[in-house]
Amino acid sequence: MTPNVTRAEVCLLGLGVTDPREIDVRAIAHEVGAAVRIRKLTRCEARIVGTGDRAIISVSEDSGFQRRRFSIAHELGHWELHRGRQFECRAFDIDNAENGPLNPERQADEYAADLLMPWYLFKPRLAQAKHVDLALLEEMHRTFDASLPATALRIADANVEPVIVACYDQSGRRWFKRSKDVPERWFPVDKLDPDTYAADVLTGKRDRTHMSAVGANAWFDAEGIGEYEMREQSLRLSDGKVLVILRITEEAMQVDYGRFGHSTDRSR
Ligand SMILES: [Zn+2]
16 A cells, blocks of 8 residues: 555655665654663663653664664654653564554554655655566665665565565465455465475575476465466575565466456364
């Protein structure tokens, strides 16, 4: 979903930001009355304490530069969306797509994504892109200095082509997101099929794969899907999870109503 102008974009436009390199989260915090302190934190990774129209955002000194940047943007999300409440955000509260849409932590993450990757700067850089792959993801990740998962979610939202981004670990699927043109009936498998390239990445055989054709039945559970192919590319993240890009290339799989019934075998 790409609303015309997000709240974060209103803030950036008000500051005259015209290039991703100008998105200075500490300066933005200052503009909205929040001072940022990098300090030792024990109970959380970042927090915000506000009184009236002034706030102090504290971020752990143990976080790396990019993570601190996202954490500050996340706390600014709480400041904008949940003013009057105090938040102590733990590592799994920040930049975590597993949190549901009504969770204030997810809402703060979405504000952070809007602030760090505003559509008015993000979309023009995708205008030449024909396909979604790791090269595109990594280029956007470097340009906007946001984590690979946050950038992948943004690219799915941008709807360059029918694509699903997903994240897996040893316990199974952690989260996924479809671009708008992928029918809602497509749920990537709960557990990685050994026939996927992502399974090789998860087990450590490879760090990343090429964009490759794979049988759609390795990723989806539906009657009649065995005859279709799709494309898959995977990357191991620094925390050991696997980030997967799934391109839905077959027209029959892109239409809302197709010839696929759900298999009765859901055991996979
Ligand atoms: Zn939070």
